[in-house]
Amino acid sequence: MMRLFYIYLVLTYYQSQIIIMLLFLFSILTMIYLETLCHLFWDCNIVKHFVMEVHLWLMSSIPNLNFELSKKNFLFGCPQLNIPCNNIILLLKYYIYRCKMMGVFLNLNAFQNHVKSLIVTEKFVAIQLVKLDTFTKVWQDFIPLS
Secondary structure, three states, X not given: OHHHHHHHHHHHHHHHHHHXXXXXXXXXXXXXXXXXXHHHHHHOHXXXXXXXXXXXXXXXXXXXXXXXXXXXXXXXXXXXOOHHHHHHHHHHHHHHHHHHXXXXXXXXXXXXXXXXXXXXXXXXXXXXXXXXXXXXXXHOOOHHHO
16 A cells, blocks of 8 residues: 555656646747737738738728828827727737637638627617717718728
């Protein structure tokens, strides 16, 4: 009986050592590649290509929308842009982050559905607050997207 207990202790010790080694290796790997916000939202080639796709989609869908999407404007928002445009940029950053965390590829059609949901939600809130005229003034250029 004592011998079985000794074997159990030895195996537990080695298992714990293996777990410690794996945690150590994992910490080293994460230290080697620290993701920055600039890389996550702009410098990554995949993300940059997707952001440009979204920008082209917005420019082609909304005729009088004209803005340059720079790194600064994308990361920090642009005071020259209207509220809906900044909301869509914020939604885009959330979509990129969520896809990264879930391990899902970026998809323009899926993002377009998120934009449609945003507009429908904004409209629903405006109806509930009896401010549909304000919604129409603010979101009038973006209503074709919904």
